Amino acid sequence: MAESADRDANRALRARFDEVYGQYRRLRSGLDELQTRLAELRVTERSDDGQVTVVVGARGELITVEVSPAVFHDRDARALSRKITETVLRASATASAATCELVSGYLPPGSPSVEFLRTHDFGALLGRADAVASRGE
DSSP states (O other): OHHHHHHHHHHHHHHHHHHHHHHHHHHHHHHHHHHHHHHHOOEEEEOTTSSEEEEEOTTOOEEEEEEOTTHHHHTOHHHHHHHHHHHHHHHHHHHHHHHHHHHHTTSOTTOHHHHHHHHOOHHHHHHHHHHHHHHHO
């Protein structure tokens, strides 16, 4: 009886291992493509009046800022600063969402990594490890 239970447990463990290993292989095979797509990701945003155009990368890093010559007629440096800042922040938020969408296509559903990208909460990365550790205590 115990031998049969051991075989059943081994079969279940082997099936789970095969599932996890399959997920890992799919993830690993797509990493090169994902890295390329993330490196190429560009988000362009324009200010509401079209006078400022910014481009950011996948991490929201600023790549370029273009300012229309028309903004210099106003000579309002604070307004221009606000306009640039608001446009960059919108572009960064859009880039963050696009990065999450790209990454989620390569990771298993409910992946803590995707949740971390979305929320920037390290607890999302450690949640599963914390749960496993608390079961072992």
